[in-house]
Amino acid sequence: GENVEQHPSTLSVQEGDSAVIKCTYSDSASNYFPWYKQELGKGPQLIIDIRSNVGEKKDQRIAVTLNKTAKHFSLHITETQPEDSAVYFCAATPFTGNQFYFGTGTSLTVIP
């Protein structure tokens, strides 16, 4: 099955700086890559996603890049704010699959 690795496990940045979280996947057939944000004690919420026919996608301060050749994708958050502090999860879904494979999460802390 698919194996998704996520780095770093923890990340601290100063308010206003950028944050980058990276994920790699093993199954070259994976074609859908969502990113979720989870606040303490709550369920994850989708913040951005990308499909394998696109290399980059942006939504205001958030962007995701995908390198299919290298089998990795990254989340970029610019101009970070304290409310960006949360745990972020990446995931991958193989084309023939019907489940998400999640990374182990990155705990992001934005220091005011």
Place this chain on the structure above:
Amino acid sequence: DGGITQSPKYLFRKEGQNVTLSCEQNLNHDAMYWYRQDPGQGLRLIYYSQIVNDFQKGDIAEGYSVSREKKESFPLTVTSAQKNPTAFYLCASSIDPGGEYEQYFGPGTRLTVT
């Protein structure tokens, strides 16, 4: 308001007892999922259902059971056979059983077994 509800938010049980976690969605989604979340391990799939009256085991199904008698409901039973049941349990649903679209998550149930 459309969404997924899980109840209760906190659940306490004695070892050896079965316990059922509720998950209801009013999004008219075909697919529903149960995940277990432990610190540092991300989300692990327990069971999923692509359609009513059908479900499949995920990566860690041992000690758990599910039913899908109605499209809106996908309850999870944690049985006494589950060796380490204390965890945060998340239910999710998706419009696409094929896994190529967003999964919407409920708020979770934190189960503590002593």
